[in-house]
Amino acid sequence: MAQHFLLSAEAKSLSLAKVARMSDEDAFEAFKAIRWAENDGNPVCPHCGCTAAYTFKARKIFKCQACDKQFSVTSGTIFANRKLPIRDYLLAIAIFVNGAKGYSMLQLSRDLSISYKAAFVLSHKLREAIGAEQAASEKLSGEVEIDGGYFGGHIRPANHKENRIDRRRARYQTGKRRVVVVMRERKGRTFTHVFNSEAASVPHIAKHVDHAATVYADEAVHWDALHARFLTKRVNHQESYSTDEACTNQAESFFSRLRRAEIGTHHHISGKYLSAYALEMAWREDRRRVSNGEQFLEMTRASLTHPETKRWTRYWG
Numbered sequence: 001m002a003q004h005f006l007l008s009a010e011a012k013s014l015s016l017a018k019v020a021r022m023s024d025e026d027a028f029e030a031f032k033a034i035r036w037a038e039n040d041g042n043p044v045c046p047h048c049g050c051t052a053a054y055t056f057k058a059r060k061i062f063k064c065q066a067c068d069k070q071f072s073v074t075s076g077t078i079f080a081n082r083k084l085p086i087r088d089y090l091l092a093i094a095i096f097v098n099g100a101k102g103y104s105m106l107q108l109s110r111d112l113s114i115s116y117k118a119a120f121v122l123s124h125k126l127r128e129a130i131g132a133e134q135a136a137s138e139k140l141s142g143e144v145e146i147d148g149g150y151f152g153g154h155i156r157p158a159n160h161k162e163n164r165i166d167r168r169r170a171r172y173q174t175g176k177r178r179v180v181v182v183m184r185e186r187k188g189r190t191f192t193h194v195f196n197s198e199a200a201s202v203p204h205i206a207k208h209v210d211h212a213a214t215v216y217a218d219e220a221v222h223w224d225a226l227h228a229r230f231l232t233k234r235v236n237h238q239e240s241y242s243t244d245e246a247c248t249n250q251a252e253s254f255f256s257r258l259r260r261a262e263i264g265t266h267h268h269i270s271g272k273y274l275s276a277y278a279l280e281m282a283w284r285e286d287r288r289r290v291s292n293g294e295q296f297l298e299m300t301r302a303s304l305t306h307p308e309t310k311r312w313t314r315y316w317g
């Protein structure tokens with residue numbers, strides 16, 4: 001089979017307009033080529049793994065020659081039981097990828113003429129598919145920057161100064177505040193995870209960062225625990241933002257992207273979904289120099305190889 005155009009060099013310049021002009025037949029072929037790339041785009045049974053399947057001309061379904069079960073190009077993926085034309089899923093991915101600061105679900109629902117709920121579930125499925133890669137990745141190594149950023153549980157300051165409280169004090173906290181901890185390889189990958197406090201993240205860091213790595217962190221006392229596990233260099237932000245050796249600029253640039261997504265796109269990120277948004281922005285940060293076309297391909301591949309998700313399938317049901 002000739003190489004599908006989506007897998008070619010031309011795909012690097014893939015634009016929203018090109019996807020919008022695809023027929024449903026084109027989109028079907030694209031899904032096949034991406035999902036079953038290792039089998040030259042030919043169907044592989046999701047039930048038994050057999051590579052011989054009957055095709056039906058009239059309907060876009062397959063029947064396995066080994067186990068007799070029927071399947072579609074989206075069976076067993078996050079797009080299983082789909083309600084939209086297949087092309088619209090590619091469109092959704094192209095739109096989602098274009099949003100460097102994230103993409104609002106309200107906007108996506110307008111773009112695709114689907115309900116807000118459908119757009120909400122669809123974009124969370126995409127986040128889950130790209131986020132799953134982190135869990136499956138090797139440990140971070142080399143030079144790794146560590147930093148934490150607090151999100152959620154915002155308390156508005158009172159209008160008059162005399163009514164203002166010290167919002168940092170425990171008794172004024174809402175219990176909704178969470179910290180995103182980022183672990184970022186210099187010139188490499190970005191991992192994120194959500195905790196109730198920075199101190200609680202140290203065992204997780206030890207699990208995901210190679211013990212031979214050099215770790216960079218700021219002066220906060222809870223990072224002292226890192227010294228027992230890694231060669232750790234600290235930067236004191238009270239004195240300077242970076243010294244020749246120690247800085248956490250890469251980690252901070254991740255947070256600036258996540259904050260821009262929160263303020264500019266989503267307006268509010270609830271604790272429940274903070275982890276999904278952090279993973280999404282880490283994915284975007286790591287691909288900031290990769291063409292939109294390649295990001296589109298990667299996200300489509302992740303979506304079509306990530307199994308059907310229990311969490312989102314019956315989310316509103």
Ligand SMILES: [Zn+2]
Nearest residue numbers: 045048064067
């Ligand atoms: Zn089968």
